[in-house]
Amino acid sequence: MQRGDFLYRAGDRADDCFVVRSGAYKTVVVSGDGQVHVTGFYFPGEIMGVSGQASGRYRDSAVALQTSTACRTPLTELPRLWEIGSGPSLLRMFGDSERLSTEGRTNLSRPAADARVAGYLTGLSRRLKHQGRSPDHLPLPMSRTDLANHLGMTLESLSRVLGRLARSGLIRSDRHAITLVDGKALEAMAGHLDPEVP
């Protein structure tokens, strides 16, 4: 898929889940008044489309941030999945999704913009590490506008925070990537969002 293509749209029948293979995606929800909120960014190995599996229709839309590929996984035969013993993994998906949402929520509840940015970066670092990739080289394929929206701040604030962190020597900030220099300091700034990853 190319940048801007929809993997699925809110309202579509939710017959499948998707696993990112390459590239990156974002999920967005549009409010009744037309306002958009970026609910998440997804990288290779991560699962998308879980939110729709309960109601039968996707609640959010998934958009490719760059040239990307994803693996479609039909889940229409839910009861039969139980019979063949895939029930636990289904629960795991729901739980993972719920947990990611909870972490994001905790992060958003912090008043300081610095803490939210630091929290997102450390969380992303942990996710990448969990996928077997380098935890210090963070890809940022999303626009500043999208990331700021996701973190509940304006793009100007985000730009300033990143500049501040770079000037402090905690990170190296490229436009489409960030390298963590002092991850410990970032975690401290974020307030240790989550104890550990089991």
Next chain:
Amino acid sequence: MQRGDFLYRAGDRADDCFVVRSGAYKTVVVSGDGQVHVTGFYFPGEIMGVSGQASGRYRDSAVALQTSTACRTPLTELPRLWEIGSGPSLLRMFGDSERLSTEGRTNLSRPAADARVAGYLTGLSRRLKHQGRSPDHLPLPMSRTDLANHLGMTLESLSRVLGRLARSGLIRSDRHAITLVDGKALEAMAGHLDPEVP
């Protein structure tokens, strides 16, 4: 259970989900640095403990806000629940849980405190209506501190916002309950978090 009792604790083996029967509960997560975040409030008919089903251990703790009862639901019984026809409703509850989490996240992303409070109130109203209760009489069994924490603001700000809304005639604010007077205006203030309820 009495006020302050734990339904389950973070770290416990997550063998069950719980459905609130009466009263109300809150869920909290403690960060590595000891900071507490209130992740949700749960009323009769709503499901709790989903977050733990991924890792096998609860990620949050559930605390009774008042004298409450809950129905323990071992997930090993899920196939049998399906046989007796309770599978779909449980699945619906899972979906509702995930959706609630997403809505809360969207709500927190708004910068204005008024919008976040209005968003929570309208969301709670819809949840109560969904459970067959009055959508205009909102119970607030939680403390101001907890609600402010949940909404990502200080208790002073919350107090001011509620006072402002009451003075504007949009709500009637008691200490442990709120009556919606002008729900439409509240929804507008919240920015229509979610299009509709299918």
Next chain:
DNA sequence: CGCGATATTGAGGTCGTTCAACATGCGTGG
């Protein structure tokens, strides 16, 4: 190479936080 989109930087205003004092409610015990 030039243009449009995206990102950074700057100045001023508003809103939420902080610190503080006051008011109210609730439970306990006399």
Next chain:
DNA sequence: CCACGCATGTTGAACGACCTCAATATCGCG
């Protein structure tokens, strides 16, 4: 039953941070 005391909630003032508006800089792409 009332009074007391503590916890909880409300109100006030000043500071600081984020947002808004605006200009400049840089990147990407044809």
